[in-house]
Amino acid sequence: MSYVLVRRLRQTSLFSQLIRVESTMTNLTQEELVFRPPVTHWSKVIRDAEKIVGYPTSFMNLRWLLSDEFANMASYLRKLVGSNHPILQTAKTVLYNEQNNLQPWGLVILLLSNAVTPTTQALQAGNLAENQRILAELTEMIRTGHYVHRGLLNTPIEERGNVTDTAMFGNKIALLIGDYLLVTANGMLARLKNQDLSYLISTALRDMSEGEFFGERDKQNMPLPGAPLTGKDTDEYHITSDSLPLVVKDTLGHPVREWTVRTLFSGGSLFGRGCQGTLLLAGQTLEEQEMAYLFGCHLNLAWQAGSELQKLTSNNQFSLVSAPVLFALNKNPDLYHFIVKNKEDVSQVDYERLKCEVLATDAVERTKALYEENASKAENYIKEFGDNKSIDTVRKLINTF
Template sequence: MPYAMIRHLRRSVFFSKQLRKESTMTNLTLEEYDFQPPFTQWSKVIKEAEKIVGYPTSFMNLRWLLSDEFANLALHLRKIVGSNHPIMKTAKSVLYNEHNNLQPWGLIILLLSKAVSSTTSLDSNTVAEQQRMLAELTEMIRTGHYIHRGLLNIPQKERENASESLFANKIAILIGDYLLVTANGMLARLKNQDLSYLISTALRDLSEGEFFGPRDEQNMPLPSKPNRLDVDDFRISCETLPLATKDVLGSPVKEWTLRTLYSGGTLFGRACEGAVYLAGKSVEKQKEAFLFGCHLCLSWQAASDLKKFSVNNNKPYSLVSAPVLFGIDHSPQLFDRLQNIRNINQINFTQLREDILKTDAINHTKLLCTEHADKARNYVELFGNNESIQTIKRLIRS
């Protein structure tokens, strides 16, 4: 192994241990979009799927983690280990993956790519490499955006006494920018204008999502006043136009769906669509791949929301997660506690959780999870019945 790689590995291992040791100090409540099934069998299914695609997806993150640029940024990040800045929690999730924190996006894209690609074509190796780059850059965009969302909004009058937080903000910006620029460079090297257009529409959705709906002073999302008259579902369009926002706020299903799509759902959908496009499939198949990706993300997010409301789980949860939105829709008086909140850390999350569990929110969230899982399964079955598709279906079931 080259000396430079050994040196970077040592840095990453040391930094990962430091993050693990200090992780309990980071207790800020964050808006989290996991897009992964929170089950203990997940790592086993991941390993089996990686054998099929012949490409350990952990190498996707490893490639840029071992770069000189990222290693230098990691050295600066070590200076704020032990602080209460959200970037520490994000870095821990990137560098120290627990068994239920594995990132499945790239693997799903590779499995779908293998399912639709022809092995007899003369340029099959080129297509496979392009699909692999697409899977990798999608993971990088997702991670870079997640890091950027961990910035703290420090009031002007408090900045003189917040040098550590200001420094952490700068590091978060640099790391997020590095990942996003690297991902866009990879996209440019593919030299495919149509694919670049697809991914750029997802980047637009990520950006617009940061300004959607009510927010607190840290730009953390707050639920809207419930509108119990609106019970319609949110229709996911395959068009590349901006997502429809009319009459969405206040409707639990619509608001939760749109927020989830904004926060990465369409990015994964467009990546799946791009993988099928690179394989030379029809426009109809590309749209089916997009809808598959969107519904799979929605199913995983609903499952993650449910886990945070399971028995004896006291982990932080988002105020725009499905159980919260269903809970305040069922009992509008719960919304009164959330009005005029300047910072979500002022909320008694434990009491709010107990009150939400007294409503029918959990049952509605379970139905939401099952509904999107069934739709994802129906769409992926349109791509055949080969080993890759069967594995994707197993991932959906798990």
């Protein structure tokens, strides 16, 4: 290993320190989004998939992790260790612990690329594979950058004079790291010189931005569920691959519709565009590109439902806008008043009591059904791309929960 590589790894070694301060940190990221499905044999499935792709995708992000710019910012981030700034939890979630990184996104895009890429001349095949790898990598980087930006500590105007230097310093680092990842990803996208692909990814960026203004939020920008509308719990949300903004009218208060829109805003749309984009690069038809987008969206929805179900039935923190909570609110609207009395700061909600109330309803069963429905749709779409090792591996990723 070269001296430069060792030096840079040491510069980013602060992430190994984060686990030691986890117990002292305040959980300010309750709207945590799924990065992998909660499966027992996940590592084995990943290893099998990486053999098909040809290299370990866990190293896909080393180029930006070990860059001089990121290493410099990481060295400043070390100064925050010991504080409770949310950027520390964000950094640990994203960059520590193999099971919580964004590896599945890029891996699925690469598996789909491998399944649909036509046989071409060696030079053309090499260029296409490189472009598809770049697409998979920049998709992950955009998602990571967006997630890092959410590790900001919001401070009311009237309290900003009392904010500590550490809090302000942490916010600056979060902004710099998030900006660096997003700018780098957009630079990679520009270098592909594909206007249609740039347009697809830009629609996903628009969706992620608009999602930050969807529904009510507390002073830390944590989301609050919409007021429940009884009798409106079976409405589906129709997902289309057109480039128009997501339809949000008549979604708040409807459990399935609200949850679907929130998940698409928070990354489902980006994952779908990444899958669609790799078929665009491979020269596939518009119909096949649409199926790829729908596959990506429904796979993300299935993983999200499975992750939320696991959080609720374990000791992990769960989100107030997760599917089980939304289903419980629809069944027992009085729970909504229990939540909104702490609408200024959702960290003050009695989560243990809320969990008991949610488990007393049929929310778990309905969330399981939600997972199964989206997993089934994702599998139906992926089967349209043939019968080969790549597709079989993707189907394993869908069905291992």
